[in-house]
Amino acid sequence: MGMKPPPLSTERDEGAAVTLVEHGPPPAEPKEIARIRRREARQRVWRQYRKNKMGMAGLIILVFFVLVAIFAPFVANTCGLDPTCPSTGPQLAGPSLHYPFWFGTDDLGRPVLTLTVHGARISLLVGLVSTIITVVLGTVIGLVAGYYGGWRETILMRITDWFLVIPFLPLAIVLAALLGASLFSIIFVIGVTSWPSTARIIRAQVLSLKTRSYVERARALGASDWHLVTRHILPNVGPLVFANTVLIVAVAILSESTLSFLGLGDPLHTSWGTILDNAFGAGAPFAGDWWWVLPPGLAIVLVVLAFTMVGYALDDILNPKLRAR
Amino acid sequence: MNTRRYFVSKLLQALLTLAFVLAFNFFLFRGIGDPVTQLLRESRGDLSRSAALELERELGLDLPLPQQFVHYVGQTLQGHLGVSTFYATPVRTVIAQRVWATVLLVGLSTIASTILGIWIGIAQGWRRGSRFDQGMLGFTLFTYSMPEFWFGLLMIMAFSVGVGPFPAIFPTGGYSSTFPVYHGFAHVTDVLNHMLLPFFVLTVSYLGEYSLIMRSSLLETLGEDFIVTARAKGLRDTAVRRKHAVPNALLPTMTVTILSFGFVISGAITIETIFNWNGLGLLSFTAIGNRDFPVLQGLFLLFSASVIVANLVADLLYSYLDPRVRAA
Numbered sequence A: 001m002g003m004k005p006p007p008l009s010t011e012r013d014e015g016a017a018v019t020l021v022e023h024g025p026p027p028a029e030p031k032e033i034a035r036i037r038r039r040e041a042r043q044r045v046w047r048q049y050r051k052n053k054m055g056m057a058g059l060i061i062l063v064f065f066v067l068v069a070i071f072a073p074f075v076a077n078t079c080g081l082d083p084t085c086p087s088t089g090p091q092l093a094g095p096s097l098h099y100p101f102w103f104g105t106d107d108l109g110r111p112v113l114t115l116t117v118h119g120a121r122i123s124l125l126v127g128l129v130s131t132i133i134t135v136v137l138g139t140v141i142g143l144v145a146g147y148y149g150g151w152r153e154t155i156l157m158r159i160t161d162w163f164l165v166i167p168f169l170p171l172a173i174v175l176a177a178l179l180g181a182s183l184f185s186i187i188f189v190i191g192v193t194s195w196p197s198t199a200r201i202i203r204a205q206v207l208s209l210k211t212r213s214y215v216e217r218a219r220a221l222g223a224s225d226w227h228l229v230t231r232h233i234l235p236n237v238g239p240l241v242f243a244n245t246v247l248i249v250a251v252a253i254l255s256e257s258t259l260s261f262l263g264l265g266d267p268l269h270t271s272w273g274t275i276l277d278n279a280f281g282a283g284a285p286f287a288g289d290w291w292w293v294l295p296p297g298l299a300i301v302l303v304v305l306a307f308t309m310v311g312y313a314l315d316d317i318l319n320p321k322l323r324a325r
Numbered sequence B: 001m002n003t004r005r006y007f008v009s010k011l012l013q014a015l016l017t018l019a020f021v022l023a024f025n026f027f028l029f030r031g032i033g034d035p036v037t038q039l040l041r042e043s044r045g046d047l048s049r050s051a052a053l054e055l056e057r058e059l060g061l062d063l064p065l066p067q068q069f070v071h072y073v074g075q076t077l078q079g080h081l082g083v084s085t086f087y088a089t090p091v092r093t094v095i096a097q098r099v100w101a102t103v104l105l106v107g108l109s110t111i112a113s114t115i116l117g118i119w120i121g122i123a124q125g126w127r128r129g130s131r132f133d134q135g136m137l138g139f140t141l142f143t144y145s146m147p148e149f150w151f152g153l154l155m156i157m158a159f160s161v162g163v164g165p166f167p168a169i170f171p172t173g174g175y176s177s178t179f180p181v182y183h184g185f186a187h188v189t190d191v192l193n194h195m196l197l198p199f200f201v202l203t204v205s206y207l208g209e210y211s212l213i214m215r216s217s218l219l220e221t222l223g224e225d226f227i228v229t230a231r232a233k234g235l236r237d238t239a240v241r242r243k244h245a246v247p248n249a250l251l252p253t254m255t256v257t258i259l260s261f262g263f264v265i266s267g268a269i270t271i272e273t274i275f276n277w278n279g280l281g282l283l284s285f286t287a288i289g290n291r292d293f294p295v296l297q298g299l300f301l302l303f304s305a306s307v308i309v310a311n312l313v314a315d316l317l318y319s320y321l322d323p324r325v326r327a328a
Helices: A010-021 A030-051 A053-070 A112-148 A150-165 A168-179 A183-193 A195-210 A213-220 A225-261 A272-281 A290-318 B003-032 B035-043 B049-058 B065-077 B091-126 B131-145 B148-161 B185-222 B225-232 B237-262 B269-274 B280-290 B293-321
Strands: none
Touching: A030 A053, A030 A290, A053 A112, A053 A290, A112 A150, A112 A183, A112 A195, A112 A225, A112 A272, A112 A290, A150 A195, A150 B003, A150 B293, A168 A183, A168 A225, A168 B003, A168 B269, A168 B280, A168 B293, A183 A195, A183 A225, A195 A225, A213 A225, A225 A272, A225 A290, A225 B148, A272 A290, A272 B148, A290 B131, A290 B148, B003 B065, B003 B293, B091 B131, B091 B185, B091 B237, B091 B280, B091 B293, B131 B185, B148 B185, B148 B269, B185 B237, B185 B269, B225 B237, B237 B293, B269 B280, B280 B293
């Protein structure tokens, strides 16, 4: 595989020692050193990332969709979401060259382009927020189980295993059906049902980090659990969590589209999944109204593909040792 | 650890998980939504307060929660899953009527995608980096990113409705024709004709998962010492692949395959919905719309239980095929 050994950090340490002896400029504060090192690490990762074709392609697609989502009202008039708006067109018109009717209209005369552009906001928002819930839950549970061990680990991992066997979609459907259709419930449902795999990954990593000599050294020096976890364990779990997080966003966006398609989405907020749900409900596929079905689905595919590509690229760079061949 | 102790401990773990699912299922449906209150709200005045109380007594919902739980567990263990509020028939009957349609469609697609996926994965791993390998990796990434129901809708538009140049050669959905109704052998071909498109969609959606696992598992095996030995002995390429690499690489793929059979009956909720395939997936979808919580509860228990059973089978079979895991 041709792995390069990590750059030796002792050089810098020796340099600092030498400057001390030579009465040069006073050594930087430890915090300052850490800050510089972190910045250098970030730059190193970015240099490697730029060379990764798949990662860059994914990043470009993502930037495009994020910009579209942020500037949605400027890209496509918000008024077009309202069926009573004067800027809507004829019902179920096919694609035309006139902006914003490039993708035609739905059964209420709303431009599919406008729906898709504004759907990006909800789909990305749900994907990101539910991922945050997943990652926080998974990290805390994996960390506590791995770091403390003992009965805490037994209980937490048993619960994790239980959640792993519950089929995701049926659980999400039941929860969403019980909580009612709203943006909050769909975010909650995805977040609460997808943490177990993250928890397992984090726990495995913490178990191996816990026994490293620098952690033992810090413990011998009297570091508290809090200090050990926040200064030594978490920063080293970080890269793994980061790459994993990006992959989770992809899954969360797919889950959102599925749940919304099944009619569990928020009827007041248009996401890509709800557009497809509306199209299916109105019989668009059976009437051959392909322009109503194609754009939102294509948007989902592109965004999920982009997150997956970025996630794989990050995983390649940040976790070279764990890389699956 | 000896074989029997391993067997018993796995069995106990599965039973414990089943008990958890049972309890979880009960408190999920009782804790978040009280069925009668919900019925009252949904009926918007059609149901009187006293009738609601009557119903509550009938369903045993006026009892204290622990007592209800004991009652629920007892009923479930005897195979009683309650009565559907929409169909007004026992949930068990509702499920039994539809389970075979799902087993037929999803079971066949799972088998087809496993065989195809393993075959493709072997071809990919054996010629790593070839054009075929690259192409299949891209295809896998694409199918992974694609919501399967959207792919299904595209297929319906192309081959059932016939948009643009595509031929409308398949029925738009359903399990069999309602008019004319076929019998005997004609019925079988009729069902197959209805099944072909959803079968294709499911097989393509599942394919990537198996080919990816088979590929990486084969690559891992190819790095082992016994492969080097086999080559050093002067064995031909095909012999190395067929006798040494593939059988060993199949182990992890087989576990995943068995696990995925646990997901067969819950596997195709969206696909059954868009193809109007009258199985358990479509039943789940309609149960959401009908707020038919007893049916949802029964389905959820069945789905979880089948995954647990598949897990147990995978564990036991793996330990039989690879005795090393028993020692761990």
